[in-house]
Amino acid sequence: MRVARTWCAAIALTVASSGLLSAQSAPAPTSTRKLLAIFAHPDDETMAGPLLARYARQPGVSVSLVIATNGENGMMPFSKIAAGAELAAVRIKEAACAAKALGTGAPILLGFPDGGFSQSRVLADVAARLEQTIKDIGPDAIVTWGPEGGYGHPDHRLISALVTQIAQTAAITSNVLYASLPKSGLRPELLASLKFPSPFRPTADEHLNVRIAYTADDAARARQALGCHASQFTPATMDQLTSLTQEINRNTAFLRTWNGGPARTDVFVK
Numbered sequence: 001m002r003v004a005r006t007w008c009a010a011i012a013l014t015v016a017s018s019g020l021l022s023a024q025s026a027p028a029p030t031s032t033r034k035l036l037a038i039f040a041h042p043d044d045e046t047m048a049g050p051l052l053a054r055y056a057r058q059p060g061v062s063v064s065l066v067i068a069t070n071g072e073n074g075m076m077p078f079s080k081i082a083a084g085a086e087l088a089a090v091r092i093k094e095a096a097c098a099a100k101a102l103g104t105g106a107p108i109l110l111g112f113p114d115g116g117f118s119q120s121r122v123l124a125d126v127a128a129r130l131e132q133t134i135k136d137i138g139p140d141a142i143v144t145w146g147p148e149g150g151y152g153h154p155d156h157r158l159i160s161a162l163v164t165q166i167a168q169t170a171a172i173t174s175n176v177l178y179a180s181l182p183k184s185g186l187r188p189e190l191l192a193s194l195k196f197p198s199p200f201r202p203t204a205d206e207h208l209n210v211r212i213a214y215t216a217d218d219a220a221r222a223r224q225a226l227g228c229h230a231s232q233f234t235p236a237t238m239d240q241l242t243s244l245t246q247e248i249n250r251n252t253a254f255l256r257t258w259n260g261g262p263a264r265t266d267v268f269v270k
């Protein structure tokens with residue numbers, strides 16, 4: 001499971017570019033627009049790291065990060081940090097470090113049990129808290145996992161389902177985007193070598209209607225953010241993940257809107 005999360009994180013570092021250019025008007029420069037990323041664990045933001053860095057540096061945009069758990073069960077043998085409160089304390093600091101590197105606001109960690117979403121009572125509490133948090137922030141766009149959970153993780157899948165459930169009630173913005181791994185970036189040999197423990201298939205490129213180019217500097221800040229998660233990755237693994245993400249993605253973030261729609265090159269402009 002840890003391996004899967006590791007690989008997934010790496011994959012997220014880059015997201016391929018191809019230019020789906022559509023007739024889009026330039027975003028209004030005056031009003032502040034809010035981008036909210038919602039994930040399950042500290043380090044999940046790696047999936048959208050370059051994207052978050054790209055918007056965090058854009059004038060007139062604020063980027064927030066909500067993480068449902070403290071990741072207290074993400075114990076990695078190499079780190080020798082016990083699962084539970086000790087690891088949670090470390091990962092809370094790592095999340096803050098990563099957010100700072102990306103340029104987002106301080107992360108909002110909701111503290112729900114890592115791996116505990118399958119309990120109905122917990123799931124109900126997560127749903128209620130997420131809805132209230134989203135309303136409090138009032139985002140113009142939300143980035144989260146798709147139904148495949150980024151790379152299959154059950155917690156990721158449930159966060160995606162909850163955010164989508166809230167969006168489809170029209171209680172919040174309908175502008176919800178799934179950060180996805182493009183099939184074009186995962187050649188069969190590479191996909192087979194990753195050995196995801198949970199069921200996972202990359203998303204066909206034809207469904208990835210939102211493609212956002214980012215710069216080498218955005219990718220570098222995402223790499224810096226990944227470096228914060230020292231309880232989860234060795235330096236060698238971080239380098240491996242960086243190479244992998246560079247292979248899968250080509251300086252473009254691939255996303256898709258939960259409810260379909262035209263091709264876009266911006267999270268805000270429809």
Ligand SMILES: [Zn+2]
Pocket residue numbers: 005040041043044153156
């Ligand atoms: Zn995760």
